[in-house]
Structures are given as C-alpha cells and as structure tokens.
Amino acid sequence: MNMDHQATDLLDALLSPPAGEGTRKRATLHDSLRIHLERLLNSRQGTLVHQPEYGLPDLSDIYLNIPHSLERLAREVKHCIDAYEPRLRNVRIQCDAPDHGEAVIQLNIEGTMPSGEHVRLESRFLREGRTTVGE
Structure with a gap:
C-alpha cells in the first residue's frame, strides 16, 4: 500500500463517525470508496508532483x-x-447512454470489495468538466 492510500484511509477513519453496527460500517466504507473514486476521476495526471501518474489523462x-x-x-x-483503489477488485467498466441532462458520458463501475461484496457505482462525466460518482 502506498503512502497516498494510507493517508486517504487515515483521513477517512478520522473524519468518519464511529461505526457501531455492521450496516453503518458498510455504509461508511461505501462512502469512503465513492468519495475516493470521485477524487481519483476528477484528478488529472501530472497534477501531483510526487505521483505524476495519479488520475486520468487529459x-x-x-x-x-x-x-x-x-x-x-x-x-x-x-x-x-x-492502480489507485485497492479496495475494489475485479473492476469492470461499462459505457451507458447518459441518463442525466448534464452528463456527457456515463460509466457503470462494478467490482468486488475484499469482503466479497459486489459494488456497482455510476460515474457521470459532466459538461462542465467535473465527474460525479454515485450509487
């Protein structure tokens, strides 16, 4: 695990509410994954000096x-x-027609968490240049 993953995981742990129940813990993990994927897909390669390959190309x-x-x-x-989200394995990406008026492109992201749980997220690349990730 590299330092960025450790820093992200530590930050998520510090900012997250205490997890008492399994459902709450799972929701927190899903939120953390979604937030990191949104950060990752909004980043462009070359913007981090210490990790120039982080993010998507132009x-x-x-x-x-x-x-x-x-x-x-x-x-x-x-x-x-x-490369940058080790909590999601067996990643599959499917292009779909955007169902959102502001979206230019919509991708469905599917994968498996280390627990074996299946995850499905939608990523929308918006006209303004921003990318959103949601369930």
Missing part, C-alpha cells in the same frame, strides 16, 4: 471523439482504479 481528445473514444475512456478509468 480528456479533451476523448470528448472530441465521442462516441468512438468511449472504449478508450473505459480502459483509462479501469487502469486508474486498478
């Missing part, structure tokens, strides 16, 4: 070549998650 070319570039974006997102 998406301008991908946006200009939609729909032909959607598979490339899916590959980039999968590579990014595989």
Whole structure:
C-alpha cells in the first residue's frame, strides 16, 4: 500500500463517525470508496508532483471523439482504479447512454470489495468538466 492510500484511509477513519453496527460500517466504507473514486476521476495526471501518474489523462481528445473514444475512456478509468483503489477488485467498466441532462458520458463501475461484496457505482462525466460518482 502506498503512502497516498494510507493517508486517504487515515483521513477517512478520522473524519468518519464511529461505526457501531455492521450496516453503518458498510455504509461508511461505501462512502469512503465513492468519495475516493470521485477524487481519483476528477484528478488529472501530472497534477501531483510526487505521483505524476495519479488520475486520468487529459480528456479533451476523448470528448472530441465521442462516441468512438468511449472504449478508450473505459480502459483509462479501469487502469486508474486498478492502480489507485485497492479496495475494489475485479473492476469492470461499462459505457451507458447518459441518463442525466448534464452528463456527457456515463460509466457503470462494478467490482468486488475484499469482503466479497459486489459494488456497482455510476460515474457521470459532466459538461462542465467535473465527474460525479454515485450509487
């Protein structure tokens, strides 16, 4: 585990409410995962001096070549998650037609937590350039 993962996990632990029940703990873990994926997908490679590969590459070319570039974006997102989010394994990315008026692209992210639990999240790449991740 690298230092960024440790710092993110420590920050999430310090900012999270105490987990008393399994359901609450699971919700906290899901929130932490969702927040980190949103941070990761909103980051661009080259912005962190100590970790220049963190985040996605510049998406301008991908946006200009939609729909032909959607598979490339899916590959980039999968590579990014595989490299920087160890809590999600067996990651699969599927492109879907956006169901949100502001979204340019919608990706479904599926994977497995270390506990074996299946996770499915939706990532929306918005016209303004921001990316959201939700359930």
